[in-house]
Amino acid sequence: MSPRRNTPRRRQGGRRPTGGEDAVFNRVTGAERRENGPDGEWAVRRITGSAATKAYRCPGCYQEIPPSMPHVVAWRPFGDGRDRRHWHSSCWERRADRGVRYPRR
Numbered sequence: 689m690s691p692r693r694n695t696p697r698r699r700q701g702g703r704r705p706t707g708g709e710d711a712v713f714n715r716v717t718g719a720e721r722r723e724n725g726p727d728g729e730w731a732v733r734r735i736t737g738s739a740a741t742k743a744y745r746c747p748g749c750y751q752e753i754p755p756s757m758p759h760v761v762a763w764r765p766f767g768d769g770r771d772r773r774h775w776h777s778s779c780w781e782r783r784a785d786r787g788v789r790y791p792r793r
């Protein structure tokens with residue numbers, strides 16, 4: 689099962705989900721940047737410890753990212769943001785080295 693999409697999905701009109709979490713996310717995070725890896729283009733933001741208020745599951749190592757730990761958020765820039773993932777900073781950096789594609793589990 690490989691949910692790769694060959695056709696970039698583009699949204700017209702910029703409709704975004706508005707929820708508490710997203711509002712907080714947009715307020716507390718700084719500028720995003722683009723990274724090109726072997727698995728394509730990503731929009732990436734660095735989350736500071738003070739901005740990390742929840743625990744997340746890192747898709748790189750499947751361990752929890754505890755609150756207050758600075759980490760990385762990455763998502764497909766052409767998507768609707770639902771594929772956003774929180775990564776340990778080190779797991780994000782190592783992902784390209786290991787040749788890891790988008791996690792499938």
Ligand SMILES: [Zn+2]
Pocket residue numbers: 746747748749750751775776779
């Ligand atoms: Zn990790």
